[in-house]
Amino acid sequence: MSVTSVSDTYKSLGVYSGDSKAEEDSGNLGIDDFLKLMTTELENQDPLDPMDNSQMLSQIASFATVTGIDDLQTSFSSFADNMESSQSVQASALIGNSVLIESSVGNMTEDEGLSGQIYVSDDVTDLTVKIYSEEGELIKTLEIGEASGYTDFTWDGQNEEGEVMEPGPYQFVASGTIDGENTSFATATVGTVESIVLGSDEGIILNLTGIGSVLFSDALEIT
Known part of the structure; x- marks a missing residue:
């Protein structure tokens, strides 16, 4: 959000009355209204498509240049509490x-x-994904073949003999040949959010069925 004057800022927030006295008295009022509007936007945003952090910081920084850092810091503590509550609702x-x-x-x-999902750093023609039990026993080898970049895979739960394995956690390793050398690749998996933990020093924690706990901020994609 580009801010060139106090009046422009208040007009954009819908709190500018147009007279000089309102502009003089609008210091604290303007800050309060700005934070209320920001909090309302956070509370009503789509949790699957949240506000871009850079956009929010840009708005705060722009407003700070008009109102002054000291005034903004005075009101920001309350805003931070409201934002944390909003994030909890989203989670x-x-x-x-x-x-x-x-x-x-x-x-x-x-x-x-x-x-x-596998991230293949270079073109390969022999990408494989090996599925292991928690005890380290090889259950299934998925022959994917040619791949490059982000590559999705699905295992139907059957072993090499076609027997359906017990549901639960399984390990998997992706590898392929690059320049004549066997190379392992970074992997990701899809998990279902079973519950959340709030109030952690590390932030909001998601408990995923059969996988364990991960930070909300570490989620690569939400569907």
Whole structure:
């Protein structure tokens, strides 16, 4: 948001009356209204498509150049509390949704099997994904073949003999040949949000079924 004058700022926020006295007295009022509007925007945003952090920081920085840092800091403590509450509401709305996280462990279910994603750093022609039990036993080798960049995969839960394995957590390793050398690749998996933990020093924690706990901020994608 580009701000060139006090009046322009208040007009954009809908709190500018147009007379000089209102402009003189609008210091604290303007800050309060700005924070209320920002909080309302956060509370009503789509949790699956939240406000871009850079956009929010740009708005705050622009407003600070008009009102003064000291005045903004006085009111920002209350805004921070409201923003934390808003984030908690957003996180609560994620329960039951699927998130993509960087991991080498995924949860296999009877209905959907196990889904994941591989980042292939260079073109390969022999990409494979090996599925292991928690005890380290090789269960299945998925022959993907040619791949480059982000590559999705799905395991139907069957072993090499076609037997359906028990639902639960399984490890997987992706590899392929680059320049004649066997190379391992970064992997991610899709997990279902079972519950959330608030108040942690590290931020909001998502508990994913069969996978464990991850930070809300570490979610790569939410569906």
